[in-house]
Structure formats: C-alpha cells, structure tokens
Amino acid sequence: MATLLLFFFRLLIVSSVTVLLIGLFKPEWLRFRGKQPDLLLTSAMAFGLFIAGFTGASRTYYVPNAEISKASKAGVRINKAVYNTEAISSGCRAGGKQGNAGASDGEKTRDGIHFSVRTPSNYKDTIAHPLLMVYAPAGRDREEAEEHVYLTSEATAAGFVIAYADHQPLSPESVVKLAEIPQLIQEKWCIDKNRIFLTGHSDGGTVAMGIAFFNGTKHIPAAIAPSAVGMRGEDLQDRNCVKPTPVMLMHSSRDKLFPNYGKEAIEWWANCNKCTTKTYKASDRKAPDSGKKWGWEKYYKQELEQKALDLKPGQPLPFTTPVPGVEGCMAYSGCKNGVQTWFCEGSGPHPEWPGKNKEIIAFFKGTNSENGKNTPSQ
Numbered sequence: 001m002a003t004l005l006l007f008f009f010r011l012l013i014v015s016s017v018t019v020l021l022i023g024l025f026k027p028e029w030l031r032f033r034g035k036q037p038d039l040l041l042t043s044a045m046a047f048g049l050f051i052a053g054f055t056g057a058s059r060t061y062y063v064p065n066a067e068i069s070k071a072s073k074a075g076v077r078i079n080k081a082v083y084n085t086e087a088i089s090s091g092c093r094a095g096g097k098q099g100n101a102g103a104s105d106g107e108k109t110r111d112g113i114h115f116s117v118r119t120p121s122n123y124k125d126t127i128a129h130p131l132l133m134v135y136a137p138a139g140r141d142r143e144e145a146e147e148h149v150y151l152t153s154e155a156t157a158a159g160f161v162i163a164y165a166d167h168q169p170l171s172p173e174s175v176v177k178l179a180e181i182p183q184l185i186q187e188k189w190c191i192d193k194n195r196i197f198l199t200g201h202s203d204g205g206t207v208a209m210g211i212a213f214f215n216g217t218k219h220i221p222a223a224i225a226p227s228a229v230g231m232r233g234e235d236l237q238d239r240n241c242v243k244p245t246p247v248m249l250m251h252s253s254r255d256k257l258f259p260n261y262g263k264e265a266i267e268w269w270a271n272c273n274k275c276t277t278k279t280y281k282a283s284d285r286k287a288p289d290s291g292k293k294w295g296w297e298k299y300y301k302q303e304l305e306q307k308a309l310d311l312k313p314g315q316p317l318p319f320t321t322p323v324p325g326v327e328g329c330m331a332y333s334g335c336k337n338g339v340q341t342w343f344c345e346g347s348g349p350h351p352e353w354p355g356k357n358k359e360i361i362a363f364f365k366g367t368n369s370e371n372g373k374n375t376p377s378q
Contacts, residue, residue, distance in 0.1 A: 016049035064352070071355065075150020078102055079157035081120035083127060091128040092190035099125070099188035105142075107163075109184060111177050115165040116142045117185060120156045128192035129161045132364065133182055135200030135207040136167040137228075137351070149201065154357045158365060161189055170203055170230075175210040179217040197364045198224045201353055202257075205229040205250075209265070218242045223367045225360045228255055228350055233264030241272035244339040248329075248363045250354045252346040253313035263311045266343040273341045275332035278310065278318035317343060326359050340366075 022029050023042030030037055037045070064072065101123035105116045119129070132155050136145035142164040146152060155162040165181055168174040182196050198208035198221045205226030211217045212224045223246035247269045251262020270277045310318050320330035320343065329344040340363070346354045 012049050012052050016046045019049060020046035068352070068355070072147050072150045075153045075357065076146055077153045078118055078121050079153050080122045081156060081159040083124065083159060091124075091126045094126050097125045097188055097190050099185075099190075107184070109177065109180055111180075113166055113168060113177060113181070114142060115163055115181050116146070117161065117163045117189065118146075118152050118156060119161045119189065120159060123161075123189075125190050128190055128195075129159060130195035130197065130364065131182055131185060131191045132160045132162040132197050132199065132361075133185075133208075134162065134164045135178060135198070135204035136165060137200070137202035137204050138167055141166045145200075145204065149199070149353050149357075151199075151357050151360070154361050158361045160361070160364075161185065161191060167203060170206060172210075172214070175207050175214060176217060178207055179211045179214070179220055182220055195222050195364075195367070196220055197222060197367070199226060199360060201227040202350065203230065206231055209249075212245055212247075213239055213242050215240075221245070223247070223364055225250065225363060227354055228252065228258060229261055229265055230258050231265050232258070232261040233268060236265065236268040239268075244273045244336045245269070246340045246363070246367050247273070248340070248342040248344065248360065250344040250346060250356065252348050252350065252352070252354070254347055255350045257350040260311060260313055262345070263313075263317060263343065266317070266341065267311070270332045270335070270341050273332070273339050274334075274336035275341050276319045276334035277332065314345070326356070329356075329359070 019030075019042060023037075023039055023046065027036060027039070027042065030042060099117065099119070101119050102121055103116070103118055107117060108114045123129075132151065134145055134149055134151060136142060137148065140148060145164045145167075152162055163181060163185055165178055168178060182191075185191060186193060198211060199205070200208045206229045208221075208224050208226045209229050209231060212221050225248040227250040229249070229251070247266065249262055249266045249269065251258075251260075251265075255261070267277065309315070317330055317332075319334075320332050323329040323331045323342060326342075326344070328346060329342050332341040335341050342363070344354065344356060344359075346352075348354070
C-alpha cells in the first residue's frame with residue numbers, strides 16, 4: 001500500500017511540472033469547464049500539485065521499523081515527576097497559574113497556530129518547571145510530532161513541561177510566530193523562564209535553530225537540540241553570533257534531503273561558542289595578477305578541498321572528542337564558559353528521529369541557566 005501511495009505522490013510531482021510546462025508553451029491544451037486558464041491559475045495549479053506530491057511522498061516513503069513504533073507508543077505517556085527540595089522551594093504563587101496538569105490539547109496562539117502542552121501527572125503549580133518546546137517537521141501537526149519524537153514520557157518523568165506545535169511553512173515570519181509559544185505557556189503554567197529548551201526535526205529543527213540566533217528571539221532558549229536541520233554553512237555566514245549557547249545538533253550521514261548540512265551548521269555554532277576549531281583560508285577570492293605566479297588560487301582551492309574532507313559524513317570533526325557514554329556524539333573543546341557544543345551523527349534516513357531522548361533530556365538538565373554553562377550528566 002505504501003508503495004502505491006508513493007507512486008501516486010510522485011505522479012503528482014511529475015504532473016505539476018507537466019502542467020507548468022504546458023501552461024508556458026502550449027496553454028491551448030489546457031481546458032477547465034470549457035475555458036482556458038490563464039498563466040497565473042496554471043502556475044497555482046502546478047504549485048498545488050507539487051506541494052501535495054512532495055508532502056505526501058516525504059511522509060509515505062519512510063515506514064518506521066517495529067522498534068521505533070514501539071518506542072513511539074510508549075513515549076507519549078505522561079509520567080509522574082520526582083521533585084527535589086530545591087525545585088519545591090522556589091517557583092510561582094499557589095493558584096497564580098491556571099494551566100491544568102496532564103494533557104492540554106486546545107491551545108493556540110493569537111495567529112491561530114495550535115499547540116499542545118504536557119505536564120508531569122503530579123504537576124505542582126508552585127514549582128518553576130523547565131520547558132521543552134518541540135517544533136514539528138514539515139507536513140505534521142502537534143499530535144504527529146509528539147508520536148514522531150516520543151519525548152513526552154522521558155521529559156515529564158524528568159520534571160519538564162513539554163509542548164508540541166503544528167508545523168508552519170518555513171519563513172522568518174513563521175519562526176517569529178512559533179517563538180511566541182513559550183511565552184504563552186508561561187502565562188498559564190509555572191515555567192522557569194531561564195530554562196526554556198528547543199528541539200525539533202527537519203523543518204522543526206530549523207525553526208529551533210532559527211529562534212536561537214534571530215535578533216528578536218535569541219534570548220528565549222537556554223539550549224537547543226535540533227535534528228536534521230535544513231541550514232548549511234553558507235546560510236549562516238552572514239548571521240551574527242549570539243551569546244555562547246549549548247547546542248546538541250543531530251544529523252544523519254545518510255540524510256539525502258539535507259546532505260551534510262549538520263556538520264556545516266555545528267561548525268558555525270562552534271565558532272560562535274568560541275570553541276577550538278580548525279581555521280581554513282577558504283574564502284572565495286581571486287588572486288591579484290601580481291600574485292598568480294605564486295599559485296594563490298591553487299592554495300585556496302586546496303583549502304576548500306581539505307575542508308570538504310574534514311566535514312565528510314562519517315568523519316570525526318576536527319578538534320572534537322567522543323562524548324563519554326553517548327554513542328555517536330562528538331564534543332568540541334575549549335568553548336567559552338564551558339558551553340557544550342555537540343554533534344551527533346546518526347545513520348538513519350532523513351525522516352527518522354535520532355531517538356537520543358535520554359541524552360537530550362540529560363543535556364538540557366545539565367544546563368546552568370545563570371551563565372549558559374552546560375555539564376550534562378550521563
């Protein structure tokens with residue numbers, strides 16, 4: 001059945017290109033109720049077919065294996081948290097927050113973006129909880145996102161409030177709108193504003209990362225753990241660095257949609273976090289006529305080739321060491337304030353969530369909200 005659906009969605013993609021070409025070169029071939037549509041309508045039809053085909057195909061060709069499906073079902077359960085003495089002694093005024101314990105599914109922003117909230121089953125409205133915000137991948141709503149990352153069980157057991165937002169088409173405006181959700185949650189639930197953490201997969205990971213460096217939103221997260229981000233190094237070159245921010249970036253060596261974007265992105269974060277990194281004189285520049293005899297252009301080309309080798313999938317990044325007890329994760333050294341900067345390379349296809357849920361929660365729990373220092377416990 002999945003194969004037939006995939007064929008159908010691929011057919012829609014091919015049809016979208018066909019409709020556009022016919023509209024451009026043979027518009028008389030197109031008829032709708034006896035009328036010939038204009039180019040604008042034809043383009044809209046082609047775009048609609050492409051989006052339907054692309055979204056459907058991306059959700060059809062990947063079928064989770066039995067182990068992931070089992071983890072997904074177990075991971076959406078809400079657990080009871082164990083509150084320590086320090087957490088109980090500080091927080092919110094009793095009765096000051098009206099958010100319910102457990103599952104809340106009817107939340108939405110002023111722009112109509114729906115999101116859901118999960119608290120520990122024994123949620124106490126006087127305790128300031130860390131908040132884990134999860135942004136959905138393309139084509140998925142908040143319920144599907146919850147099943148996809150199956151973080152609810154792990155997060156609530158660790159004393160987190162966790163929230164899931166519907167996917168929005170990527171744009172700077174949508175990133176800003178999605179960034180408003182943590183504040184809305186703080187208005188109803190008792191949240192520690194200095195312990196807001198962001199994650200998400202694919203488009204969701206890109207949103208989490210964008211919020212962390214956009215000028216109007218960069219103050220929100222204490223740390224991020226994006227997965228399968230759709231940003232590469234060249235997309236970040238003109239971005240100003242933010243304060244040192246703990247980052248656990250996950251990306252698969254088999255990601256065909258965003259091949260090797262993760263390594264390029266984590267190199268940008270490592271430089272912003274003032275970690276020890278390898279420097280390349282790899283600017284896209286031309287040697288002056290007076291310097292061509294010295295072979296400068298060849299030198300810069302060699303630097304670019306070396307950088308490509310250093311960032312090759314499956315190859316450890318320069319100046320990183322394995323994170324003890326966390327398979328597949330490498331950490332940079334020498335980062336400012338001891339901020340942890342991790343790159344975790346998986347081997348699944350693009351749609352697959354990396355499944356490092358225990359590690360993500362431990363990473364966030366180890367973040368010191370006062371100075372951004374991160375020393376996660378294993």
